Structure formats: C-alpha cells, structure tokens
Amino acid sequence: MIAWPAAVLGLIVAAVLLAERRPALQHFFRWLPVPLWCYALPLLAAELGWLPREPAPYRLLTDQLLPLALALLLLGADLPAVMRTGARALLAALVGAAGIVAGVALGALLLRDALPPDAWKGAGALAGTWTGGTMNLLALRTLLSMPDPLFAPLIVVDAVIAYGWMALLIAASGFQRPLNAWLRASAAPDAAERLSTVPGARAGSSRLRPLLLCGVGAMALALGSRLAARHLPTFLLVSSATGWTVLLVTTAALAFSLAPAVRRAGAHGTLLGYPLLYLVLAATGAQARLDALWSTPAWLALGVIVVLVHGALLLLMGRALRIPLGTLATASQANIGGVVSGPLVGAIYHRSLAPVGLLLAVAGNAAGTYLGLLAASLCRLIGR
Template sequence: MIKDPVFLLAYLAGVVGLVFQVARLPALRGLFDRLPALVWTYFIPMLSTSAGLIPDDSPLYRALARYLLPASLVLLLLSSELKAIARLGRTALVVMAAGCLGVALGCMAAFVLLRPWLPSEAWKAAGALAGTWIGGSANLIAVGATLGLSPELQGVIIIVDTVVGYTWMGILISLAGHQDRFDRWNGADRSAVDGVGARLADRKAKSSRPLAVADATLMVGLAVVLTAACLWVGGLLPPVGKVLNQFSWAIIILTTVALLLSLTPLSRLEEAGASTLGYAGFYLLLASVGAQGDLRKVASHPQFVLFGVIVIVVHALLTLGAVRLLRAPLFFFGAASQACVGGYSSAPIVAAIYQPAMAPVGLLLAVLGNVIGTYAGLLVAQALSGLAT
C-alpha cells in the first residue's frame, strides 16, 4: 500500500495526468463522451483504495483540502461574472431548499422503513446524517455531540457519508454529460446560465494570451498569499456555535476577497489562463476525494448503507422535482445536490463541471447548507425520537 504522502501525491497526480491524456485519443472518444475524464479521475482512486493500493485516510488528503482547495478557488473566482451569477439567485435558492427538504424527509422515510433492523440510537444517527448531508462534516460532529451519539454509530455514519456520498458525487459528475439533452426535454431556460459561460468564452477568445512567467508567478503568488492570509485571519476569529469554525471563516473570507478581486484589473489574469490552473488543482483535489471512498466498508453495515441510499433517492426526487417545476437547467440540480451532500470542499468542483463559470454558485450554496445543517439535523432527530420510543 502507498502510504508515504509524497508517493501518494505522485500516484494521484499521475492518475489525473494520464486520464486527461488518454481522453484525447481519438479511438477512445466515444468512451469518454459517455464517461467523461472527470468520472475516471474520481473513480480510479476510489477503486484503488477499495483494492488496498492506497489508504482511505492520509495527512495528504487533509492537506489538499486545507491548502489546495482555497488556492484553487482563488484562481477560479477571479473570473467570476458577479452580475450574471446574481440573476441565478432565486432559482438556486429554491432548488437548494428542495434538496435540503429531500434530505430531511429521506432520513425520516429511511428510519420508518428500516426501523426493525436499526439499533435504538438510530434516531440520533439519522439526525447526524441529515446534518452532514445538508451541511458538512462539522455539522455531523456538532449534531452527534449535541445528541450524545456513540462513537461507534458516528463512525458508521461517516462510512455512509463517505461511500454513499462519494458514489452519488460520481453519479452527478456523470450526469453533467447529459445536461443538454435533459434541458431540452425539460424546456429549461438556459439563457442566464449560458450567458455567463458565453461571456467568459467571449472574453477568452478576444483577450486570451500565452501564459508568461510574470503571469504564472503572479497567479501562484496571489493564490498562496491569499490562502495563507485567510487561514491566518480565520484562525484569529472565534467559532460561532459548533458549525462556523476557523476553517469555515477562512473559506468565507477568501471567497469574499476573491470575488471582490474579480472586479479589479487582477481579473485579467483569466486572459492568461488563471481558471485553467485553478481547475488543474481542483482535479487533483477531486482525485483525493475519490481516494477516501472505500467500497469494502459497504458490507460491514448494510442496513445503514441502505439507509443512506434511501435518503439520496428521496433527496434526488425532490430536487429534480423542483428543477422540473421551475423549468430550470440540470446545472441547478447538480450544484444544489452536491452543495447538500458534499459541502464546500466539492460543490464548486461539481458546479464547475456542469458550467465552468459557475463554481461560485456551488460554493455559496454549500456555505448556506453549512449554516443551517446543524439546526436541520437536530430537528430531524427530534422528530424521529418520538418514533423511537
């Protein structure tokens, strides 16, 4: 097993590089049209973990999430079209609300259906799962600590969150390749979404320039300095409740500063490919996320894995229902669903896979979910506690 962080990083970087090179081969174009390179970038590390080649937990994964995520976000957010993105607000919020409601109702439905096979503390576990799939890992810990969830069951929920949640992320990535067909069937109004992408593409076509050393060093310097500064400032701020921790503060501050910088001449770094460099970092992060999913753990707790599957199904149905009623593009389904289930470490990735200019939408929805996740998890637990007696 590859445990050394340096060799593990080399393996993941090699997978990402090889996948994108193979995807360019004309003979395999049909395969990669059906299963895009990003799907392979995600699932090959997951299969490697399941085969015992690499670990599902490593200091490298935590380091990438803490340092590479914010640095990549800086480079992506520099090209943000804020005015156009603001027009998506109502639709994004309604679909996100449907996704959150779907998780809550899914936990209740799964509890009722599987109650004979669940332990007595399952209502607490359901609340913790609702917390993490509306918010994030911090919400899971906050709900679990508040309810007095046993370490054993908390570990089980982490397995469900990892295996089922990461598998769902892979499905969302796969669906991105079918969004045009879905949007035609749904009669979706893509004008706002396409407008953002068109403006970004037009800006690249008219103003793109070769990457110079001066541009590259400014990009790297800006990303690293802003990441370090925001992590430092976030570390000085007090936690708010049990959810808004120091890293959450850092991400919020970094997002705000990077969005403001997109209104300055620094946004012209996009002409030299700032977002391309940001995406490269995101793809490496995506590989590390996939590596944390170990399919071997499914067999250990089948009833809770089934519990998670039921929650995802209900969540998906309600979120898709909102997209259908609003005649919204499939992009909103992918962004809102991953904002719920994945949180801010992966929601911008999925949003950007659907629409390259839309990473900020996924990030902002995930921050919203992080704020309400603990409250939602506690409400679900309270509702189910009556059924458990």
C-alpha cells in the same frame, strides 16, 4: 507499498486528465466523470495495499492544497455576468437551489433511521455539491470535519444522481411542445437570456502573466486565511482552524472577484485550480474504505427524494410564471450537474442557453458552500 503517496496521486490525476482529453474517451467521461475516477482509483490502490492507509500525508496534502484550489477557482467568478442572464433564469436557479435544500431536509427526516450517525454532515455536503459542485463538496467535508466512512458513499451518489437527472432532462427535451403548453410558455428563451458569449479570458491573449498573477494572489489569500483562522473560535459547523480557512478563503476570493482586473486574471486560475482540486479528491479517496459503500442505498434514496422535490418546485414555479422548459432544465442542471453539464443541457434546448447554464453554474459554485452549511444546520435540527 509506495513510499511517496503524493507523487502517485499526482500521476493518477494527470493520467485521468490526459485520458479525458482524448476525443475517443470524451463520451465515456461524460457519464463517468473525472472526479469519480480521481476518487475511485486511489481508493482501489489503497485497498490493494499499493498506497499507505496512514492519514497524516493525505491530511497534510488536503490542508495545504484545498484553500489554494478554492482561491484559484473563485477569483475568476464573474458574478456581474450572472446578473445579466435574465430575471427568470436567475429565479429558476434560486428556486432550484431552494428545492435542493428543502429536499435534503425532507429526505433526512424520512430516512433518519436508515442513515448513519452524523448524517446531517453528509446531507449538507450533498446539498453543497448539488447547488454548487465538487469544490463545494470538498470544502464542506473539511468545514464539517466529516469522517471518511461517511464521505465515501457521497461521491458515488453525487455521480449517479447528477448524471441520472441529466439523462432525464435530455429526454424531456423531446417533449418541449406539450410541456411548454402545460407551462403556458413559449419555447424561446427571453432576450435577456440570449448571451452569445461567456465572459472570461480573451481568446489569443497570453496566459502566462495572468496565470502567475492569479497564482500569487491565490497563495496570498490562502496564507492570509490560514493565519486568520488560527485566532477564530470553533463551533459545531466550523469545527477546526482548517474549516475556518476554507470559509475565509471562499468569502475573500468571491469579494476580490468583484474587481474587474482581478476577475480577468482569475479567469485563468482554473488551469491550476481543477488539477489541485482533483488531487485533494484523490487524497480523500486514498483514505476511504470499500466497506463504507454499504450505506450507499440509503444515500441514493435521499438523492431521489431531493431531485423529486427540486423538480416539482421548479415545475410549479415555471407554470405559475410561464417559464419555458428550456430555461427550467438549464437552471436545474446548472444546480445539480455544475459547470460541465449545465451548458450541455442548455444547448440541447436552445443554443443560446449554453452560456446561461455556465454562468448559473458559476453562481452555484459561489453559493454552494453556504447553502450546504444551511442544509446541514436544518438536518441537524431535524435529527434531534
């Protein structure tokens, strides 16, 4: 057994990220994404006895790195740019997010006999990742003190549902003419939705100085949030000081991102933020057990219910307001798929929708943790 699990997890994450950059493997990683591998490979290593099962080193890694990763990823969130994507695109994203929360609540009600105890925590985490992303999934796991057997199936379900839904949206792009006719909409996006560039770090600018500034700021936020969390009372939805740390650092980073200077420096934070986030995910995978995946079918059924409710609400709203299919599909994948696949689906419908998909996904990252808490609260009330 390896004595230094943190080093091994770092090597696994580095190997996956290097493999993902190889052109020959990019299509492969499009359908089996990086987060899935960062979770599955440590899980298999632990099952084979190559990594220890003791939770202490993994919990220490998570407690230290997750707040820092969240700060790095959120300090560059360009929320003002999101407001420039156009009223119909924003409305589609909001209705899509509402559909996910409603679908999770309905699915938890219909499947309450098939889902495990405390399923409201897992349902809230899925709502968080399908309105935001992996960052929100991990944040909610910590906020809700989710046990590993409950968390393990969620990674598989997240990947299957998100990429299955993306395949359906891509296939629907071949039927834009009849579907837009049913929606009573034109195929072209609104002028306000035509964003030729995505705000962020300037091309050719030096990355070192803003990266250092972002790193120092993120560490200060994480440390300040951790100190403040020690003095706050816990309750059911925020059941530990670590949970409070996650919630405080999320809120503080979003507040600071409204300052243009902070946002410009924070745009470089993803260079460190995503590797740290994947390291937290790897630590989570090392604590999981394969036998926990037996509950996956029930969670997959919940995922199907969620996307059906989400899709139905978007189509009804689109028909009522004559919103074109491209805008609906871009907002939908920005919800469920996130910052990688949202722009991809948008570009398939209309090249000008790619930056819209990215900005809507960024907004989802900002709101996903809060929406996940809302969904968890609803599911807990339903399960009483």
